[in-house]
Amino acid sequence: MITAIDLGLIFGLMALGVYLTFRVLDFADLTIDGSFTTGAATAATLIVAGWQPMVATLAGTALGLVAGFITGALNTWGKIHPLLAGILTQISLYSINLRIMGKANVPLLRSTTLFTPLRERGLLGTWVSVGILALVLGLFVIALVWFLSTDIGLALRATGDNEGMARAQSVNTGAMTLLGLSLSNGLVALSGALFAQYQGYADIGMGIGLIVAGLASVIIGTAIITNGRIWITVAAVVFGSIVYRLIIQAALTIPWFDPNDMKLLSAVIVVTALLLPRWDVFNRIRARSRDKQSVFDPWGDPDPEEVDSGDARPPSTGIVKKVKRADA
Amino acid sequence: MLEVRHVTKAFFPRTINEKIALRDISLTLQSGDFATIIGSNGAGKSTLLNVVAGRYRPDLGSVWIDDDDVTRLPDYRVARKVGRVFQDPMAGTSPHLTIEENLAIAWARNRGRGLRLGVSHARREQFREELKILELGLENRLTARVGLLSGGQRQALSLVMAAFTQPRILLLDEHTAALDPQRAALITRLTKQMVERYELTAMMVTHNMEQALTLGNRLLMMHEGQIIFELHDEAKKKATTADLMAEFEKLKGVQLSDRTLLA
Numbered sequence: 001m002i003t004a005i006d007l008g009l010i011f012g013l014m015a016l017g018v019y020l021t022f023r024v025l026d027f028a029d030l031t032i033d034g035s036f037t038t039g040a041a042t043a044a045t046l047i048v049a050g051w052q053p054m055v056a057t058l059a060g061t062a063l064g065l066v067a068g069f070i071t072g073a074l075n076t077w078g079k080i081h082p083l084l085a086g087i088l089t090q091i092s093l094y095s096i097n098l099r100i101m102g103k104a105n106v107p108l109l110r111s112t113t114l115f116t117p118l119r120e121r122g123l124l125g126t127w128v129s130v131g132i133l134a135l136v137l138g139l140f141v142i143a144l145v146w147f148l149s150t151d152i153g154l155a156l157r158a159t160g161d162n163e164g165m166a167r168a169q170s171v172n173t174g175a176m177t178l179l180g181l182s183l184s185n186g187l188v189a190l191s192g193a194l195f196a197q198y199q200g201y202a203d204i205g206m207g208i209g210l211i212v213a214g215l216a217s218v219i220i221g222t223a224i225i226t227n228g229r230i231w232i233t234v235a236a237v238v239f240g241s242i243v244y245r246l247i248i249q250a251a252l253t254i255p256w257f258d259p260n261d262m263k264l265l266s267a268v269i270v271v272t273a274l275l276l277p278r279w280d281v282f283n284r285i286r287a288r289s290r291d292k293q294s295v296f297d298p299w300g301d302p303d304p305e306e307v308d309s310g311d312a313r314p315p316s317t318g319i320v321k322k323v324k325r326a327d328a
Numbered sequence: 329m330l331e332v333r334h335v336t337k338a339f340f341p342r343t344i345n346e347k348i349a350l351r352d353i354s355l356t357l358q359s360g361d362f363a364t365i366i367g368s369n370g371a372g373k374s375t376l377l378n379v380v381a382g383r384y385r386p387d388l389g390s391v392w393i394d395d396d397d398v399t400r401l402p403d404y405r406v407a408r409k410v411g412r413v414f415q416d417p418m419a420g421t422s423p424h425l426t427i428e429e430n431l432a433i434a435w436a437r438n439r440g441r442g443l444r445l446g447v448s449h450a451r452r453e454q455f456r457e458e459l460k461i462l463e464l465g466l467e468n469r470l471t472a473r474v475g476l477l478s479g480g481q482r483q484a485l486s487l488v489m490a491a492f493t494q495p496r497i498l499l500l501d502e503h504t505a506a507l508d509p510q511r512a513a514l515i516t517r518l519t520k521q522m523v524e525r526y527e528l529t530a531m532m533v534t535h536n537m538e539q540a541l542t543l544g545n546r547l548l549m550m551h552e553g554q555i556i557f558e559l560h561d562e563a564k565k566k567a568t569t570a571d572l573m574a575e576f577e578k579l580k581g582v583q584l585s586d587r588t589l590l591a
């Protein structure tokens with residue numbers, strides 16, 4: 001249970017990255033399956049090669065930034081559709097990650113990692129590790145909220161919210177897409193680098209389907225805590241990541257369930273999180289504590305009424321339907 | 329100062345769908361000029377504004393703002409000098425950001441963007457002052473999300489955002505067309521105030537002849553991609569909607585005779 005919170009916090013960084021692209025930038029970025037592993041692979045390989053764990057972690061993060069930049073470049077300069085741009089980078093990263101590691105699995109058990117001090121004292125998976133990770137995540141949440149409140153951050157948000165308006169306000173939307181994707185994948189790679197050190201190895205398949213976990217965290221977090229304020233939303237994403245790991249953890253206690261069923265389970269969780277609002281479950285839960293407000297779910301296919309009224313964009317133009325509604 | 333030099337713009341050039349939207353248009357606005365533009369649907373008014381704003385590249389000719397050639401600049405670069413309000417009240421603002429955040433984005437339009445806080449205390453006070461002019465009470469709702477505002481309120485906000493940074497050129501494309509008569513009158517009044525207050529050089533497209541006559545010191549009538557009729561200061565003051573209608577009628581006559589000639 002406490003280990004699940006640890007993991008939720010580590011993967012919280014990844015969820016922040018997903019939030020940055022899918023929600024803030026409205027860019028369905030599939031790079032992260034690859035860049036997560038890139039972060040892990042780079043950090044693990046460098047640590048085994050004797051590098052300082054901190055430096056190795058930063059190196060992994062930097063490669064993630066580059067991966068995001070490449071997806072952004074494919075989209076803004078190459079005019080390739082966001083989904084395809086992400087898939088192209090992701091699939092290239094699979095080969096690159098194998099090159100980095102030289103094999104499919106790099107164990108870290110005998111190396112000194114960022115978590116070694118905690119592990120040696122038997123503090124991993126205790127409230128101490130949770131406290132330390134929560135502190136780190138808190139710093140990232142503060143930094144991200146601050147960034148999104150600066151002039152550049154506002155320009156980034158406007159790019160995802162109303163691109164035409166952003167350009168009319170002299171925002172270089174292409175540059176914002178590059179910046180947002182780089183930052184996002186940097187966060188994802190950092191998350192991967194930390195996770196590899198936490199579990200004690202990097203593996204070529206560790207990023208597969210990760211996007212689903214990221215989406216689940218964002219959806220769960222923002223569905224439970226609905227509030228327009230940016231810092232609450234950002235914190236909610238990390239919270240969603242923890243909830244997601246707890247759900248997974250709980251599911252794994254079911255006797256016939258084994259870890260290989262996780263991917264299926266993660267997809268089921270996302271589907272459930274998407275469908276629950278339509279069945280009004282979240283609404284009823286929330287109605288008890290706060291005043292009632294209708295839930296508008298930005299992930300589903302827009303109804304024709306919503307498209308005609310200008311509330312939403314046709315489904316072909318983006319993954320997240322564009323909403324101009326008050327309660328979105 | 330704005331100069332449009334011999335601009336021609338065709339859509340789908342050299343295809344069966346070719347549509348020449350602007351034909352060798354030239355136009356000079358002196359600093360402080362406020363030109364209203366009228367003309368039938370498809371006359372090329374919006375195209376002209378889009379060319380000035382750098383959104384469309386002209387096929388021939390050039391656009392100059394303050395003696396700088398901006399013809400080949402991307403639209404977001406031109407936007408440093410040009411403020412725009414669109415016909416669609418939803419187009420000019422960012423719905424998920426708050427009123428003050430929207431204003432902060434506009435504030436940075438011609439100042440560049442860095443890692444300073446978008447809404448600082450000092451800026452918030454400035455935004456409050458700017459919004460007071462509207463007399464819509466928006467100054468008390470700085471942290472409300474713009475998506476919560478009505479179309480008229482959003483259009484008023486768009487106008488402030490376009491104007492308060494004192495752009496070299498202000499472009500207004502039927503920006504009152506989507507509003508009810510009362511709101512339209514309000515936005516028209518605010519437009520006049522803003523242009524006077526900041527001494528802006530402006531171009532405004534409208535289908536409302538009265539509005540075209542009462543606002544501004546110049547009037548341009550466009551037809552089939554050309555400016556076919558112009559009124560300046562004194563002449564504009566004296567003109568009536570009946571005069572404008574007469575000009576339109578003349579056009580129809582010309583068209584008719586053209587067609588009869590061709591037939």
Ligand SMILES: Nc1ncnc2c1ncn2[C@@H]1O[C@H](COP(=O)(O)OP(=O)(O)OP(=O)(O)O)[C@@H](O)[C@H]1O
Pocket residue numbers: 339340347348349367368369370371372373374375376
């Ligand atoms: N993006 C475009 N693609 C193709 N053709 C266009 C485009 N925009 C405008 N046109 C064509 O160019 C001509 C001029 O259009 P424009 O929008 O400038 O007219 P307008 O004077 O603004 O008309 P309205 O009063 O209806 O707004 C029209 O014939 C139109 O069909």
Ligand SMILES: [Mg+2]
Pocket residue numbers: 373374375501
């Ligand atoms: Mg038009």
